[in-house]
Amino acid sequence: MRTSTVFGQTTDRNDNNFRPSGRVFEINTLPVDLHRVFKQLDKKFGEEYALTAVFLIRTAIELHRAWHITFLTSSLLQQMKEKFKLRMTWNLGVIDLIFRLEDGNWELHRRVPYDYDSEFQDKYEKIAVALIEGKIGIHDALIFQSETKKGLHTSRSGLFLRANPGRLLLYPFQAATCSVIFFGGDWTDCWVAAICGITAGLIEWALSSERLFANVKESKLLSDSFVGFSTGVIGGLFYKHYHHEICLSAVFLGTLYWFFYGTAFVIGFLEIIAGELETGVIRFLAVSVKTFVLSVMSAAGLTLVLRKEVYDDWLLSSGENSDNCFNTDLGDQWWRIPLYILCSVAVLGQYRFVVTKYWLGLIVMVVGYDAQYEVDRYLNDVHSNDGMNTVSSNVTGAVAAVFSASFLCLLSDYVRKSTTIANLQNNGENRSLFGKFIKSFYDCLFHFGTRLGIHRGLSRKLARVREKQEKLTDTQVLSDEDEAILIAGIVESQEFNVWSFLMPAVYQLVPGSKIAMFWYDAIFPPDKAISAAYGLWIVSVSLALGLILGLALVRVVGFAFFKITSLCLRKEKPKDEIDEIISKNKRGYMRKGVSRASVDDDPSDIEWETEFNTLWENKESKPQNHEDGSDPTGIDDLSKIKY
Numbered sequence: 001m002r003t004s005t006v007f008g009q010t011t012d013r014n015d016n017n018f019r020p021s022g023r024v025f026e027i028n029t030l031p032v033d034l035h036r037v038f039k040q041l042d043k044k045f046g047e048e049y050a051l052t053a054v055f056l057i058r059t060a061i062e063l064h065r066a067w068h069i070t071f072l073t074s075s076l077l078q079q080m081k082e083k084f085k086l087r088m089t090w091n092l093g094v095i096d097l098i099f100r101l102e103d104g105n106w107e108l109h110r111r112v113p114y115d116y117d118s119e120f121q122d123k124y125e126k127i128a129v130a131l132i133e134g135k136i137g138i139h140d141a142l143i144f145q146s147e148t149k150k151g152l153h154t155s156r157s158g159l160f161l162r163a164n165p166g167r168l169l170l171y172p173f174q175a176a177t178c179s180v181i182f183f184g185g186d187w188t189d190c191w192v193a194a195i196c197g198i199t200a201g202l203i204e205w206a207l208s209s210e211r212l213f214a215n216v217k218e219s220k221l222l223s224d225s226f227v228g229f230s231t232g233v234i235g236g237l238f239y240k241h242y243h244h245e246i247c248l249s250a251v252f253l254g255t256l257y258w259f260f261y262g263t264a265f266v267i268g269f270l271e272i273i274a275g276e277l278e279t280g281v282i283r284f285l286a287v288s289v290k291t292f293v294l295s296v297m298s299a300a301g302l303t304l305v306l307r308k309e310v311y312d313d314w315l316l317s318s319g320e321n322s323d324n325c326f327n328t329d330l331g332d333q334w335w336r337i338p339l340y341i342l343c344s345v346a347v348l349g350q351y352r353f354v355v356t357k358y359w360l361g362l363i364v365m366v367v368g369y370d371a372q373y374e375v376d377r378y379l380n381d382v383h384s385n386d387g388m389n390t391v392s393s394n395v396t397g398a399v400a401a402v403f404s405a406s407f408l409c410l411l412s413d414y415v416r417k418s419t420t421i422a423n424l425q426n427n428g429e430n431r432s433l434f435g436k437f438i439k440s441f442y443d444c445l446f447h448f449g450t451r452l453g454i455h456r457g458l459s460r461k462l463a464r465v466r467e468k469q470e471k472l473t474d475t476q477v478l479s480d481e482d483e484a485i486l487i488a489g490i491v492e493s494q495e496f497n498v499w500s501f502l503m504p505a506v507y508q509l510v511p512g513s514k515i516a517m518f519w520y521d522a523i524f525p526p527d528k529a530i531s532a533a534y535g536l537w538i539v540s541v542s543l544a545l546g547l548i549l550g551l552a553l554v555r556v557v558g559f560a561f562f563k564i565t566s567l568c569l570r571k572e573k574p575k576d577e578i579d580e581i582i583s584k585n586k587r588g589y590m591r592k593g594v595s596r597a598s599v600d601d602d603p604s605d606i607e608w609e610t611e612f613n614t615l616w617e618n619k620e621s622k623p624q625n626h627e628d629g630s631d632p633t634g635i636d637d638l639s640k641i642k643y
Contacts, residue, residue, distance in 0.1 A: 010551055023480060025142040030054065031603035037106045040254065044102075051138045052084045057099050059128050060090060061602055064097060065112050066120035069267060071133045071274050076128055082133050094282045114603050116507075117162075117264070118353045118361075118500040119155065123148050126494040135273070140487045153488060156357040164205040171201030171258060177248075177343035179254025181336070184326035189250045192238045196255040199234060200227045222552055225545060226261060228294040231255045238316060240305055247325040249318035253516060255296050258350065261287045262510040263503065285336020288515075295519035296542065300627070314524045319517070331377055340369055344508060351504045360408050365505040367404040371508055372397025397509050406502040411417060412496055463490040 030038060034054060041050035056077055072090040081088055091098040097110040122147070131141045144153065151159050160166040175197030185193065198475035199300045207223045231252055239246040264287040271280030303310045317324045330336045344365045345358065353361050376393035383389040465482045472478070478486070 001022050013061060021396070022477070022483060023139060023143055025051065025139045025146075029146065031112060033108060033603075039109065040106065041101070047084070048138055049084070051100060051142060052080070053086055053088060055128075055131065055138060055142055055145070056080050056086065056088065060092065060097060060099070061110055061112055061125055062120060062124045062145070062149070064092060065114060065602075066124065067116035067499070068114035068116070069270075070279050071276050076125060078127060079132055092279070094279050094286065110602050116227035116351050116503060118348075118351045118503065120148070120352070121500040121503075123153065123491075123496040123502075125497045126491050129494045130491050133494075135490045136487055144487060144491055151490075154358070155354045161349045162352050164201075167206065167349075168198065168201045170346050174201075174258055174343065174346035174350065175255040177254075177339060179250040179258045179347060181330070181340050181343050182257075183247075183250040183253045184320065184328075185247045185250030185254065186327060187252075188242070188245065189247045192235065192246060193251045193254040196231045196234045196251060197258075199230050200255055200258070203227050203230060222548065224290060225297045225549065227259060228256065228297030229301040232298035232303075233305055234301075235298075236302040236305030239313065244317065245324060246312070247317060247322065247518070249322075249517070250325055252298050252520075256298065256516065259294055260291050260516060262515065263507045265515060266506060266510050291516050292519045293545065295516050296545070299520070299523045311524055315526065318520070318524075331373075337366065338369070341366065344369075344504070347504050347507055351507070353500075353504060360412065361501060361504055363408060364401055364405045364501050365508050368397045368401030368505045368509050371400035394509065398506070401502060401505040401509065405498050405505065409496040409498050409501060416493070422463075424467065443637060458485070458488060458492060461485050465489075577611075581625060 027035065027038060034057065036293035038050045038054055041053055058075055059080070060073060063071075063076070067073060073092060078092060080086065087102050089100045095111055095113060097112055099108040099110075101107070111341055127136075127141055127144050127148070130136045131138065136144075147153055156372050161170065176190045176194040179193035181188070203226045204223050233382070235246065235248050235251045235255075238251075241250055268280045268284035268287070271277075271283065274280075274415065297316075299310075302314070304390050306313050316322060341362055344362055347365070348358055348361050372393045375396045376389050379389035379392055385394075462485055464484045465478070468482065469478060
């Protein structure tokens with residue numbers, strides 16, 4: 001039996017369990033503040049303890065960014081804390097994350113925006129589980145995290161849909177299908193929603209572009225306003241010039257479905273029930289206001305087009321009682337499920353679901369949706385005057401989705417282990433008939449995925465490395481590339497994350513856009529009377545929007561003025577003096593804004609590595625005047641590194 005010694009531990013080369021490779025994590029890729037904490041922990045408790053604390057913090061940040069279910073993230077962090085005896089506490093807020101180490105001697109703060117990323121949910125939990133269960137070492141876990149963030153272990157399809165322009169394919173696709181399958185639109189409404197969807201995607205891309213809006217920090221705050229306004233204008237124009245036959249609510253709700261964060265309503269309630277009161281309440285209020293802003297701005301765009309007739313036109317062309325909406329009984333249409341599947345494909349793209357696993361995600365989504373739809377349809381007549389049909393259908397749909405997701409995760413784990421073992425065996429005579437079938441089915445999927453360029457082929461690479469490993473002598477070692485493949489195989493062999501399968505289905509079950517109908521009823525009340533509560537919301541949100549739009553306009557005009565001024569000054573003054581004047585003016589108008597300098601306050605692991613190395617080399621070349629060998633220049637505390 002061949003063994004090797006790595007990091008002072010003897011490991012069996014044929015063992016799939018704990019296998020640290022010869023690779024070492026580069027400490028100087030850590031952000032400045034985290035590097036300082038690492039140095040202190042390293043001096044006091046050793047390198048492994050310090051690196052494990054770093055791993056926990058990085059895991060919390062990336063899971064929060066991709067997952068944003070605080071109590072599940074906290075549960076995973078608690079397992080790491082107990083396993084490795086870490087003296088840490090944390091507070092995972094809606095956006096702000098706080099980590100306290102060694103009874104509060106060191107405290108790290110991060111401001112991390114959230115999104116949903118099914119693949120990252122699965123990857124980062126697998127890395128943490130592999131470390132907790134002793135499958136990999138801490139250096140390999142940290143290296144795998146860094147490589148995952150760079151996209152080395154994620155699907156190419158996910159990388160394409162994770163950013164623009166790839167994401168532009170999803171906006172019109174999702175808006176068009178949602179308008180019909182959920183909100184009572186017809187095929188005309190479908191095309192109008194698609195036009196609104198692509199416009200919304202282009203607006204969001206433009207406003208999130210640092211190249212276009214590097215000096216306008218409120219650009220992201222304007223995204224919801226501009227998206228809602230453009231939807232209202234386009235929907236109103238089609239309604240006005242298409243014989244008033246457009247279902248406005250279907251177009252609006254289908255287009256804005258992407259932006260409503262309907263899942264956050266459910267997660268907020270779930271956190272409140274689970275005892276996470278602060279994050280649950282904050283999340284619920286935040287998404288309520290976000291939804292109201294979208295509703296108000298779409299109503300403003302519609303009013304700009306329809307003018308004084310906007311109230312009557314909205315009531316005539318929106319809601320279940322309108323002649324323009326819900327004219328098709330979906331239950332009698334053969335294309336209901338196929339259209340829902342098409343809608344779900346767009347949602348899986350939005351969630352960055354791995355393309356090769358789309359069929360698994362679609363099964364969970366279809367099971368949950370159909371259970372919800374059939375129960376609601378069956379009880380609709382019985383409970384026409386109350387909401388118990390909604391309660392019963394939602395409970396049934398959620399339970400069905402959870403059961404199907406859990407079952408598919410167990411089945412997928414079994415299939416993956418069976419095919420991996422089969423690929424690692426040279427002799428397949430001992431396989432059962434079912435095992436041979438699974439192996440053949442897997443081979444077909446592998447070849448199909450390879451042809452499309454969406455399959456990484458990890459199991460095949462792993463089989464080749466294992467075969468090479470068997471031929472090694474006691475004096476030979478695997479290359480770094482082969483060791484990396486072994487580590488990747490160990491990480492991928494961990495159990496699937498059930499929530500990464502479940503969240504897209506929950507997103508489809510949540511009537512997020514129906515929350516918006518509550519706000520549309522506040523803006524266009526059916527009884528022609530706005531209550532005091534609704535009036536307060538409308539006044540407050542409209543004033544807040546006015547302040548944001550005014551400040552943004554001032555910044556745009558000011559930025560243009562400074563650009564023109566700088567061009568004129570270049571002929572009269574030296575460059576250094578011009579730059580100082582521009583910087584002073586820029587600081588002046590930036591202080592008048594309402595947003596932070598950056599929404600994302602999570603320093604990149606590699607963006608300042610070059611500067612760090614330069615300063616460290618300068619430090620090594622300077623005399624060590626202190627008895628303890630420390631640097632009298634103060635570079636030891638990294639205080640001169642900017643990030």
